Amino acid sequence: MTDNMSGLIISGAQVVTLFIISVGLFQNVIYFAQLILSGHELSSNPPVRRAALLWKRYADLAPPIAILSPAYNEELTIIESVRSILSLEYPSFEIIVINDGSSDQTLERLKEAFDLVPTHRAFSQATEHAPIRCIYKSTHQSRLIVIDKENGGKSDALNAGINVSRAPIFCSMDADSILEPDALLRAVGPFVDDPTRVIAVGGTVRLANGCKIENGRLVEVGIPRNPLALLQVVEYLRAFLMARLAWSKLGAITIISGTFGLFKRRCVLAVGGYSKDTVGEDMELVIKLHRHFQNEGKPYRIAYVPEPVCWTEAPESLKVLGRQRSRWHRGSLETFFRHKDMFLNPKYGRVGVLGFGNIFFVDILGPFAEVLGYILIPLLYFAGLLSHEYLLAFLAVSFTFGVAVSVGSLALEEIELKRIPRTRDLVLLTLMAIFENFGYRQLSNVWRMIGTVQFLRRKKGWGEMTRIGFGRSPVTRKD
Amino acid sequence: MIHIELAVIWYSSLVLAAFSVTCMVTLVVNRFITNKRKLRRQTGQATLTEYLLTTDVEDGEYQTLKSLTQSSVVLALTISEISTIMRGPAFDAILERLKTCNAEMRLIKLLDRRSPQQRVVAAEALAYFPTDTVRKALWKAYARPAPAHQRIIIAQALVLAGARPELADFFAHLDLTRSEDLADMTALFKTIAMQNPEPVIRRAKIAYDPPEVRAALLRTLGHCGAIEALDLFARDAHDASPVIRAAALDAIGAIGFLPDLSVVSDALKDEASEVRAEAARTIGLLMEQSHVADLITLTSDQDWDVRFRAAKSLSAFGDVGIDALKSIAAHARNDRASATAQLILDEVIEA
Numbered sequence: 001m002t003d004n005m006s007g008l009i010i011s012g013a014q015v016v017t018l019f020i021i022s023v024g025l026f027q028n029v030i031y032f033a034q035l036i037l038s039g040h041e042l043s044s045n046p047p048v049r050r051a052a053l054l055w056k057r058y059a060d061l062a063p064p065i066a067i068l069s070p071a072y073n074e075e076l077t078i079i080e081s082v083r084s085i086l087s088l089e090y091p092s093f094e095i096i097v098i099n100d101g102s103s104d105q106t107l108e109r110l111k112e113a114f115d116l117v118p119t120h121r122a123f124s125q126a127t128e129h130a131p132i133r134c135i136y137k138s139t140h141q142s143r144l145i146v147i148d149k150e151n152g153g154k155s156d157a158l159n160a161g162i163n164v165s166r167a168p169i170f171c172s173m174d175a176d177s178i179l180e181p182d183a184l185l186r187a188v189g190p191f192v193d194d195p196t197r198v199i200a201v202g203g204t205v206r207l208a209n210g211c212k213i214e215n216g217r218l219v220e221v222g223i224p225r226n227p228l229a230l231l232q233v234v235e236y237l238r239a240f241l242m243a244r245l246a247w248s249k250l251g252a253i254t255i256i257s258g259t260f261g262l263f264k265r266r267c268v269l270a271v272g273g274y275s276k277d278t279v280g281e282d283m284e285l286v287i288k289l290h291r292h293f294q295n296e297g298k299p300y301r302i303a304y305v306p307e308p309v310c311w312t313e314a315p316e317s318l319k320v321l322g323r324q325r326s327r328w329h330r331g332s333l334e335t336f337f338r339h340k341d342m343f344l345n346p347k348y349g350r351v352g353v354l355g356f357g358n359i360f361f362v363d364i365l366g367p368f369a370e371v372l373g374y375i376l377i378p379l380l381y382f383a384g385l386l387s388h389e390y391l392l393a394f395l396a397v398s399f400t401f402g403v404a405v406s407v408g409s410l411a412l413e414e415i416e417l418k419r420i421p422r423t424r425d426l427v428l429l430t431l432m433a434i435f436e437n438f439g440y441r442q443l444s445n446v447w448r449m450i451g452t453v454q455f456l457r458r459k460k461g462w463g464e465m466t467r468i469g470f471g472r473s474p475v476t477r478k479d
Numbered sequence: 480m481i482h483i484e485l486a487v488i489w490y491s492s493l494v495l496a497a498f499s500v501t502c503m504v505t506l507v508v509n510r511f512i513t514n515k516r517k518l519r520r521q522t523g524q525a526t527l528t529e530y531l532l533t534t535d536v537e538d539g540e541y542q543t544l545k546s547l548t549q550s551s552v553v554l555a556l557t558i559s560e561i562s563t564i565m566r567g568p569a570f571d572a573i574l575e576r577l578k579t580c581n582a583e584m585r586l587i588k589l590l591d592r593r594s595p596q597q598r599v600v601a602a603e604a605l606a607y608f609p610t611d612t613v614r615k616a617l618w619k620a621y622a623r624p625a626p627a628h629q630r631i632i633i634a635q636a637l638v639l640a641g642a643r644p645e646l647a648d649f650f651a652h653l654d655l656t657r658s659e660d661l662a663d664m665t666a667l668f669k670t671i672a673m674q675n676p677e678p679v680i681r682r683a684k685i686a687y688d689p690p691e692v693r694a695a696l697l698r699t700l701g702h703c704g705a706i707e708a709l710d711l712f713a714r715d716a717h718d719a720s721p722v723i724r725a726a727a728l729d730a731i732g733a734i735g736f737l738p739d740l741s742v743v744s745d746a747l748k749d750e751a752s753e754v755r756a757e758a759a760r761t762i763g764l765l766m767e768q769s770h771v772a773d774l775i776t777l778t779s780d781q782d783w784d785v786r787f788r789a790a791k792s793l794s795a796f797g798d799v800g801i802d803a804l805k806s807i808a809a810h811a812r813n814d815r816a817s818a819t820a821q822l823i824l825d826e827v828i829e830a
Contacts, residue, residue, distance in 0.1 A: 049596070
C-alpha cells in the first residue's frame with residue numbers, strides 16, 4: 001500500500017514535470033523556428049542600405065501619410081519628438097499631435113515652440129472619441145496640426161487623429177519616440193509594392209537609452225549604461241527582429257507596436273478604429289483587422305519591415321518596468337479572450353491557428369508552466385521524487401536553450417543589420433544575451449503572472465510611467 | 480527510455496548554446512577587423528575627396544593619386560560622393576584626373592568582384608565613364624545573377640553611361656510578375672525616359688507586359704512629359720484593365736493636354752472607382768471648364784476618393800468652381816456631397 005502510494009506520488013511528480021518540460025520545449029521549438037525563418041527572410045530580402053536609393057525608388061510613388069502622435073503629459077519630450085518628425089525624409093506627410101487632455105505644459109510648450117494658432121478643419125466623426133476643444137495649426141510649419149482634446153486615453157486620442165487626418169495611410173507613434181529620418185520611406189515600401197493587399201505595416205522599435213540625441217535627431221547609436229535597459233535591448237531585438245519578422249513571413253503577425261505602425265485609414269475605419277476599453281489597443285486593432293478581412297474573404301497582408309526604426313525610451317527601474325510588462329501582458333490576455341473564438345479556428349487561417357496558438361502557448365501557458373517549474377521541480381528533485389535527468393531537461397528548456405536563442409538573435413542582427421556600431425558594445429550585449437536568462441527572464445515571467453492576476457481581477461488603466469526625457473532627470477506621469 | 484530523451488534535451492541545449500556563443504564570438508572578431516577596415520576606407524575617401532576638390536592639377540600628381548586610390552572601393556565611393564555635390568565641367572575635370580591613374584579599368588575590375596555591394600558601388604561610379612568598354616562590362620554585370628534592385632542600379636548606370644537599349648534587353652533578366660520589384664523598375668523606366676522616351680513608348684505600345692508593369696510605363700511617360708505618347712494614353716484609357724485605364728488618365732493629367740477630351744469624359748462614367756477618381760483629377764489638371772457639370776455630379780459619387788478628387792478639381796476652376804462648391808455645400812441633398820464640398824472649401828479658405 002505504501003509502495004503503491006509512493007509510486008503514485010513519483011508518477012504524479014514525473015507527469016507534472018514532463019508537462020512543464022514539454023511546454024518549455026514547445027516554446028523553444030517555436031523560438032528556433034522563428035530564428036531560422038527570420039534569418040532566411042533577412043538574407044533573401046536584405047534591407048536597402050542607403051536612404052538615397054529608397055528615395056530614388058519610392059519618392060514618385062509614395063502615398064501621403066498622416067503621422068498621429070498622441071501626447072499625454074509629454075512636456076519633456078514633445079518638442080524634440082515633433083522636431084524629429086518634421087525632419088523626416090518623405091515626400092508628403094502631415095503631423096497630427098493629439099494632446100489628450102494633458103495636465104502639464106505639453107500644449108503650452110507646443111504653442112510656444114511652433115507658434116500655434118487656432119484653425120478650422122472639417123472632419124467626419126468616423127470613429128468615437130472624447131470632445132475636441134480646439135484644433136491648432138503652426139504658422140511656420142505647414143505640416144503640423146495639433147488637436148487639443150479632453151482626456152480619453154491613447155486609443156481615444158488616436159481615433160480623434162484618424163478622424164482629423166486626410167491621408168490614405170496613417171502612422172501611429174508615441175510622442176516620446178524618435179523616428180529615423182528614412183523610417184517612413186522604408187516602411188511605406190510594402191504599400192507601394194503591393195498596394196491592393198497590404199493594409200498595415202509594422203517597423204522595428206529600438207531603445208534610445210544611451211544614444212546621443214540632438215534637436216530631436218538621433219546622431220549616434222549607443223547602448224545604455226543601465227543594466228536593466230541593456231537587458232531590454234536584447235529583449236527588443238529578439239521580439240522584433242526574430243519574432244515579428246517570422247510571424248510576418250508566415251502571414252500570422254498578431255501585433256504591430258503602438259510605438260510605430262502604418263495603417264490604411266479606410267481599413268481601420270472599417271473595423272471601428274482603436275478599441276478604447278483595452279490596454280492592448282495596438283494588438284487588438286491588428287486582430288480586428290485580421291478578423292474583418294478573413295470574415296469578408298478579402299485578400300490582405302499585414303507586413304513587418306525590419307529596417308524602419310523608431311527609437312524609444314525604456315524604463316530603467318524595476319518598478320516601472322514591472323508595471324509596463326504586467327500591463328502588456330494584461331493587454332495581450334484581454335485581446336486573446338475577446339477574440340477567443342479565433343483560437344485554433346481554421347476559419348481564421350494562419351492567424352487563428354499559428355498566431356493565436358503562439359499567444360496561448362508562449363504568452364499564456366509558457367510563463368505559468370515556467371514559474372511552476374522553478375518552484376516545483378527543485379523541490380521534487382531534492383525530495384528524491386525526480387531523477388537528475390528531469391532537472392537537467394528543465395534547466396535546458398529554461399536556461400540553456402534561452403541562451404542559444406538570445407545570442408542567436410543578436411548574431412542575426414550582426415550578420416544582417418549591423419546597427420550596433422562599436423565592438424565593445426557588441427561584446428557587452430553578447431554577455432547580456434547570456435545573462436538575461438539567469439534572473440531577468442524569470443522576473444519577466446513573474447511580471448506576466450502579475451499581469452494575469454490583474455486581468456483576472458479585471459483591472460483597468462495604464463498606471464504610472466516614469467519618463468526621463470532624452471538627456472534629462474526623471475519625472476512621473478500617469479497614463 | 481524517457482531518461483535518454485531528457486538527456487538528449489539537455490545535451491542538445493548545451494550544443495546549441497555553445498554553437499551560438501561561438502558564432503557570436505566569431506562575429507565580434509569579424510566586426511573588430513571590419514571596423515578597422517571601414518575607418519581606413521573612410522579616412523581614405525575623405526583624403527581623396529579633399530585632394531580632388533581643393534588641389535589643382537600639379538606636377539607629380541600621378542604618384543599622389545596612385546597612392547590615394549589604392550583601394551578601388553574608395554575610388555568608386557569618392558566618385559559617387561563628388562557627383563552628389565558637383566556636375567558639369569568641374570566634375571569632368573576631376574574624372575579626367577582620375578583617368579590618369581587608370582580609374583576606368585580598376586572600376587571595371589571592381590564590377591567583377593563577388594560582393595554585390597561592391598558591384599553596385601562600381602556600377603554607380605562607372606555611369607560617369609561613357610565608353611564602349613564600360614558599357615560592355617556593365618552589360619556583363621547586368622546579366623549576372625543578382626537581386627532585382629541591384630540589377631536595376633546596374634541597368635540605370637548603363638543608361639547613364641550612354642547605352643540605348645530596348646526595354647526587352649533589360650526585361651529578359653527581370654521577373655515582371657514580382658510586384659516587390661515594380662518600384663525599382665519604375666525608377667529604371669524614368670531614367671530611360673528622361674534620356675529618350677522612345678524605347679518606353681515602344682514597349683508600352685505592344686501591350687504585352689502584366690497590367691502593373693504597363694501602368695508603370697504609362698505613368699512614367701506621363702510624368703516625364705512624353706507628349707509624343709498622347710495617342711498611346713488615349714488608346715489605353717479604354718483598356719480592359721482598370722489599373723491601366725487609371726494610369727493612362729494619370730499620365731494625361733501629368734502632361735496637362737489632350738486634343739480629344741471624349742476619352743476623359745468617358746472615364747468620368749467608368750465602372751471602376753479608381754478610374755473615375757483619376758478622371759476627376761485629370762479634369763482639374765486639364766482645366767477643362769466644359770466638364771464642371773460632370774464634376775458636380777461626381778461630388779455625390781459612392782466612393783470617397785472620387786468625391787474628394789472631383790471637389791478638389793472644382794476648386795481649381797477659380798470662382799466658377801468655388802461657387803459650385805458653395806452651392807453643393809449649402810443645398811446638395813446628398814450629405815456626402817455637401818460634406819466633401821465643405822471639406823474642400825475649408826481647405827481653400829485656410830490656404
